[in-house]
Amino acid sequence: MLEIKNLHAEVDGNEILRGIDLTVRPGEVHAIMGPNGSGKSTLSYVLAGKEEYEVTEGSVFYNGVDWAELGAHERAAAGMFLAFQYPIEIPGVATMTFLKTALNAQRKARGEDEISTPDFMKLVREKSRELKVTPDMLKRPLNVGFSGGEKKRAEILQMSLLEPTLCVLDETDSGLDIDALRVVSDGVNQLRSPERSMIVITHYQRLLDHIIPDVVHVLSKGKIVKTGGKELALDLEKNGYADYVDEEAA
Amino acid sequence: MAAVQETIDQVKAIDVDQYKHGFVTDIESELAPKGLDEDIVAFISAKKEEPEWMLNWRLDAFRRWKTMEEPAWARVDYPKIDFEDLHYYAAPKKREGPRSLDEVDPEILETYKKLGIPLSEQEILAGIAPENRVAVDAIFDSVSVATTFKEELARAGVVFCPISEAIREHPELVQKYLGSVVPVSDNFYATLNTAVFSDGSFVYIPPGVRCPMELSTYFRINEPNTGQFERTLIVADKGSYVSYLEGCTAPQRDENQLHAAVVELVALEDAQIKYSTVQNWYPGDADGKGGIYNFVTKRGDCREKNSKISWTQVETGSAITWKYPSCILRGDNSQGEFYSIAISNGHQQIDSGTKMIHLGRNTASRIISKGISAGVSQNTYRGQVSAHRKASDARNFTQCDSLLIGDKCGAHTVPYIESKNSSAVFEHEATTSRISDDQMFYCQARGLDEEEAVALIVNGFVRDVIQQLPMEFAVEAQKLISISLEGSVG
Ligand SMILES: Nc1ncnc2c1ncn2[C@@H]1O[C@H](COP(=O)(O)OP(=O)(O)OP(=O)(O)O)[C@@H](O)[C@H]1O
Ligand SMILES: [Mg+2]
Numbered sequence: 001m002l003e004i005k006n007l008h009a010e011v012d013g014n015e016i017l018r019g020i021d022l023t024v025r026p027g028e029v030h031a032i033m034g035p036n037g038s039g040k041s042t043l044s045y046v047l048a049g050k051e052e053y054e055v056t057e058g059s060v061f062y063n064g065v066d067w068a069e070l071g072a073h074e075r076a077a078a079g080m081f082l083a084f085q086y087p088i089e090i091p092g093v094a095t096m097t098f099l100k101t102a103l104n105a106q107r108k109a110r111g112e113d114e115i116s117t118p119d120f121m122k123l124v125r126e127k128s129r130e131l132k133v134t135p136d137m138l139k140r141p142l143n144v145g146f147s148g149g150e151k152k153r154a155e156i157l158q159m160s161l162l163e164p165t166l167c168v169l170d171e172t173d174s175g176l177d178i179d180a181l182r183v184v185s186d187g188v189n190q191l192r193s194p195e196r197s198m199i200v201i202t203h204y205q206r207l208l209d210h211i212i213p214d215v216v217h218v219l220s221k222g223k224i225v226k227t228g229g230k231e232l233a234l235d236l237e238k239n240g241y242a243d244y245v246d247e248e249a250a
Numbered sequence: 251m252a253a254v255q256e257t258i259d260q261v262k263a264i265d266v267d268q269y270k271h272g273f274v275t276d277i278e279s280e281l282a283p284k285g286l287d288e289d290i291v292a293f294i295s296a297k298k299e300e301p302e303w304m305l306n307w308r309l310d311a312f313r314r315w316k317t318m319e320e321p322a323w324a325r326v327d328y329p330k331i332d333f334e335d336l337h338y339y340a341a342p343k344k345r346e347g348p349r350s351l352d353e354v355d356p357e358i359l360e361t362y363k364k365l366g367i368p369l370s371e372q373e374i375l376a377g378i379a380p381e382n383r384v385a386v387d388a389i390f391d392s393v394s395v396a397t398t399f400k401e402e403l404a405r406a407g408v409v410f411c412p413i414s415e416a417i418r419e420h421p422e423l424v425q426k427y428l429g430s431v432v433p434v435s436d437n438f439y440a441t442l443n444t445a446v447f448s449d450g451s452f453v454y455i456p457p458g459v460r461c462p463m464e465l466s467t468y469f470r471i472n473e474p475n476t477g478q479f480e481r482t483l484i485v486a487d488k489g490s491y492v493s494y495l496e497g498c499t500a501p502q503r504d505e506n507q508l509h510a511a512v513v514e515l516v517a518l519e520d521a522q523i524k525y526s527t528v529q530n531w532y533p534g535d536a537d538g539k540g541g542i543y544n545f546v547t548k549r550g551d552c553r554e555k556n557s558k559i560s561w562t563q564v565e566t567g568s569a570i571t572w573k574y575p576s577c578i579l580r581g582d583n584s585q586g587e588f589y590s591i592a593i594s595n596g597h598q599q600i601d602s603g604t605k606m607i608h609l610g611r612n613t614a615s616r617i618i619s620k621g622i623s624a625g626v627s628q629n630t631y632r633g634q635v636s637a638h639r640k641a642s643d644a645r646n647f648t649q650c651d652s653l654l655i656g657d658k659c660g661a662h663t664v665p666y667i668e669s670k671n672s673s674a675v676f677e678h679e680a681t682t683s684r685i686s687d688d689q690m691f692y693c694q695a696r697g698l699d700e701e702e703a704v705a706l707i708v709n710g711f712v713r714d715v716i717q718q719l720p721m722e723f724a725v726e727a728q729k730l731i732s733i734s735l736e737g738s739v740g
Contacts, residue, residue, distance in 0.1 A: 048695045052687070076697035088692035092710025098696075101706055106697035141710065158696065 001025050002166055002197055006058035009046045016042045018222035019058065026165075027194040031208055031233060032201045034219035035241050040201045041085050043219070044170045047199075048082040049075050062166060076102075077109035081164030083155040085171045085201075090142040095154060098142045099124060099161055106162060127160045131187050132180075148175030156187045167191065167198045173207040185210030205237040218244045281476070282339035288312060291445050294339050298414045298448070301421060307429070311444035314435045321438055324601040325630045325662060326570045328506070328543065336508060337476045338446045387412060387451045387467045399463065406462050408492075409454040413481050416452035423454055427485050431514035431551045431578070439510040439572075440547040443479045447512070450480035455490035455521070464720055466495040469509075477508040484514070486521035488554070493524040495723055506534075506569060508543045515550035517557035519581065523550065524560045526719055527575075528727055531567035533734070538597030541569025548575035552584030552613075560587040561604065562718045564727040566734040569598060574632065576605035579613035579641075586615040589718040591727070593734050594627030594659070603632040603664075608644035608674070617648040620712045622731075623659035624738035634666040637674035644674040652682040653711050655704065655738045705732035 002024040009017040016039045024030050034040055046053045047060065049072035060067035065078060090098060104114045115123070128138060131153050143151050152172050159167060169188065173181055188211050192198070200211055208216070208230060216233050218226040218241065226232065226244045282290055291312050295305040320331070386399075387410065403410050409420060417424050432440050451467040469480060486492055496513075509531060515523050525548075534541025544567075550559035561575040577586025588604035606615035615635065623629040629652070637644040652661035663680050685707050693703035709716070709728055716724050 048691075050691050050695075071699075072691060072694035073697050073699045073702075076695055080695075082695050084692065084695075088686075088688050090689060090692070090707060090710055092713040093706055098706070101702070102693075102696035102698060105699070105702055109697060162696070 001063060002199075003061045004058070005060075007043075007046070007055065007060060008057035009042065009053050009055050011042070011053050015056070016053075016222050017046065020219075020222070020224055022217070022224065024166075024197040024199060026197055027192075028214045029192065029198040029200060029211065031213035031216045031230075032199060032219055033203065033216065033233065033236055035245065038219045039222040040219055041170055042222075044082050044085075044168045044199075044201065047075075047166075047168055048072055048080060073105070074109065076162075076164075077106045079165035081159050081162060081167050083152075083159055083167070083169040083172050085174075087143045087146075087151040087155055089144045091144050093142055094139055095142045096124065096138045099138075099158060102158065103161060123161065128157055130183075130190075131157050131160070132183050133157050149177060149180045152176055153180065153184060156184050160187055160191060163191075165196050167196065168201070169198070170201045171203065172200075173202055173204060181207065182210065205233040208233045220245050280339075280341050281337050284337055285334045286312075286336070286338055286446065290338055294446055294448055297339065297341070298417070300414075300417055303421075303425065304417055307434070308445050311434045311441050312446075315438070315441040315445055318435070318438045318441060324572050324632075325628060325664075326572060326599040326601050328570055328599075331506075331508060331543070333442075338479070339448055340476045341448075387465075402462070403465075407456040407459055408461055409452065410465055411452055413450040413452040413483060414448075416483075420452070420454065423485065424452070424483070427514070427516050428481075428483055429514075431516060431549050432512050432547055437547060439545040440512050443481060443510050443512045443547070446477070447479045447481040450482045450511070451484075452482070453484040453492060453494065455486045455492045457488040457490060459487075459490045461490070461492040464493050464495055466497065468497045469511075477510065479509075480511045482511070482513040483516075484523060484525070485516045486518065486523050486557075488518045489520040490518075491522045493720060494526070495720065496525070496527045497530070506541055506543055507532075509545070509568075511546045511548075513546070513548040513575075515559055517550065517552050517554070517559050517581075517584075519554035520556045521554075522558045522560075525550070525562070525575070526723055527561075527563040527565075528723055528730065529563065529565045529567050529571070530730055530734075532569075533567050533596060533598050534569040536596055538569070541598075542567065544568035544571045544573065546571075546573040548573065549578065550576065550586070551578045552581050552586060552610075554584075555581040555610070556583045557581050558585040558587075560589070560718070562587075562589040562715065563591070563602075564715075564719070564723075564730065565590070565592040565600060565602060566730050568600075571598075571600040571602055573602045574604055576607065577615060578607045578609065579615060579644075580609045581613075582610040583612050584610055585613065588615075588617045588619070589715045590619045590631075591622070591712045591715045591731070592619070592629060592631070593622045593624075593731060594629040595624040595734055595736075595738050596627060597625065598627045600628070601630040601632055603630075603634075605634040606636070606646055608635075608637040608641040608646070610641060612643045613641060614645045615647075617646070617650070618714055619648075619650045620715055621650075621652045621661055622655065622708055622711065622735070623652070623661050624655035624735055626658045628660045628662070630662040630664060632664045632666075634668070635676055635678075636666075636668040637671045637676075639670045641671050642673045644669075644671060644676075646674075646676040648676075648678045648680075650678070650680040651711070652680075653708065654682065654684045655708075655735070701732070701736065704735055704738060708732075708735060 004020055004022040007017055007020040032040055100120055133153055213230050216228055217224045282293055291308050295308055434444050435441050455461050517523050531542035531544055552559055559577050565571055579586050586606050592600045592602050594600045619631050621629045621631055631650050635646045650663050654661055661682055665678055667676055689707055690703050
């Protein structure tokens with residue numbers, strides 16, 4: 001279970017998150033929506049452990065573990081996964097190599113044996129087929145020259161391979177064409193399970209037709225200003241954020 | 251790149267500041283007294299039972315060396331070397347030169363075993379496919395202690411032996427080619443080497459022969475206060491091919507040790523030489539104390555038409571490296587290549603690069619240099635590409651990339667380009683980059699710790715060059731890269 005209490009965080013001395021409270025139980029999918037610049041990506045970075053983001057107040061616990069005690073790589077081994085809004089290029093490192101290195105690093109951190117090469121190959125082939133990631137992409141350096149949609153699919157491929165229990169998807173739907181949106185959503189839905197928690201950040205109700213959330217939150221100026229069911233997303237789509245944002249300003 | 255995981259394990263197993271090859275072998279050795287004069291030169295020559303012409307050649311070099319100045323143009327900084335405070339000859343006590351493996355001191359065999367280089371042919375043969383075998387010449391301080399697979403090579407007509415033996419047994423070949431690429435008074439260190447070199451490897455590949463296995467020399471400095479001056483000569487006769495590997499280590503010592511080697515390559519018509527180096531001399535400790543001064547002259551001569559010489563180097567060790575493996579493209583249609591990975595960490599200083607001298611018609615050269623600097627190190631690429639008046643249609647492509655880790659190190663690129671023929675086409679590309687915080691965070695968010703992340707990103711950066719190395723060396727090189735970057739982050 002993820003428990004975020006009164007979380008304040010700043011970057012370069014600017015306070016971006018101003019008191020977030022959020023609990024995500026195992027098996028739940030929460031959607032976070034909100035205007036540009038409201039702090040959605042910041043929240044995802046703080047959860048994943050990006051160093052430049054300083055928590056100034058409040059706390060994050062995951063399965064009873066104080067997240068403040070763990071560095072980014074330890075959080076990953078403890079089940080955290082962030083699908084980046086803007087995936088990073090790693091020149092010269094084949095996607096396949098990256099996947100294997102990441103998987104083995106996590107297994108080792110958990111005291112498990114490395115995966116054998118044949119088992120790994122089998123796993124990758126199966127998962128990449130589901131996500132329509134071509135063998136050619138697996139050979140290319142990670143994210144280098146990938147199209148926007150290819151990058152997003154590669155993120156979800158990593159997620160399905162690493163099998164995290166706490167998934168944060170930051171605008172995974174942006175840049176996807178209609179078919180890719182379905183493929184990626186199917187991939188995400190397959191990972192839905194009673195022990196897995198998900199936070200899905202998006203601007204579009206469209207994604208939530210495919211990945212149906214249990215709870216929808218509206219983030220504005222670093223705070224959750226509204227929480228509701230999946231109908232909240234429909235309402236936002238129709239009326240925009242004005243109602244909630246104003247409420248906050250008043 | 252399954253090697254990355256292996257690499258990482260290795261890094262973990264080692265404490266920071268612990269050079270893996272830093273052990274000392276306890277053997278009795280025979281040392282020349284410190285200092286250098288004509289008597290010492292004559293002593294070395296006598297020890298090697300050399301003919302008169304060889305002694306005279308050395309003495310000539312020594313006299314010229316006395317008149318020369320240490321070069322000061324490289325971007326490296328070190329206290330003046332006291333050339334009188336060095337031993338110029340050290341040999342494990344026992345018989346002169348190895349007649350067979352049984353005569354090699356077991357302590358020495360053990361040393362090479364620890365370094366992962368078994369010298370017993372049975373051990374080498376166990377579990378290795380024939381095409382992956384490597385014949386090794388092992389040089390311990392000043393002498394060659396063992397050369398493997400000599401008989402099998404001899405059946406193919408290949409000569410692979412210590413150079414001291416070649417001087418005695420193949421004088422006509424040695425006299426014809428030794429000093430023909432790097433002349434006696436080429437530069438301060440090469441001239442010193444000519445006067446005092448004690449051993450090294452000699453290779454001759456007869457016409458039309460493709461050498462049946464990789465040849466390798468493994469250098470080890472053991473004795474303190476000893477200079478190592480080895481001399482390597484490789485001649486590939488018409489239409490032949492050879493791939494040669496060189497590896498080096500030294501114990502961890504507080505004082506600096508001098509290594510001034512000379513390597514000469516000669517490729518005749520249609521011949522090809524591929525020379526790969528993994529240089530891992532002791533780099534000094536975290537405070538910059540100790541380490542090897544690696545002042546090396548390496549040059550290849552594409553002497554006849556359609557010949558080709560490729561240098562590939564992975565330079566991770568040494569306190570100071572000063573080295574420019576070069577190609578003289580004399581034959582028409584000849585080709586030269588230089589692929590380099592140079593890593594500096596801690597207080598290391600590297601000034602390395604290449605020279606491509608285009609003399610013949612329609613010659614081509616290619617330079618790919620990857621410099622990685624970390625810690626407070628300084629890393630300079632210095633390269634010269636020149637086309638002679640008669641070198642019509644000379645072509646060069648140079649790609650020179652620097653990667654910086656942290657903000658206390660330096661990377662410098664010094665290209666000299668000179669063309670006396672208007673048909674020459676020289677291209678030069680250079681980049682300098684840093685490992686970004688975003689790349690680090692991305693890798694860490696996937697479960698890699700800082701060192702694993704750096705190792706992965708650096709291995710990606712050097713991939714083009716690693717691919718040029720023979721398979722076994724590539725794996726070793728990747729491990730070395732990670733080990734030498736240990737402690738470069740955080
Ligand atoms: N290094 C920084 N220094 C100052 N302000 C920053 C820094 N990084 C981010 N911000 C600001 O923090 C705010 C929140 O950014 P964040 O990326 O979290 O927004 P977001 O909700 O994800 O927006 P979008 O919907 O456009 O992706 C923005 O106003 C941004 O400009
Ligand atoms: Mg965002």
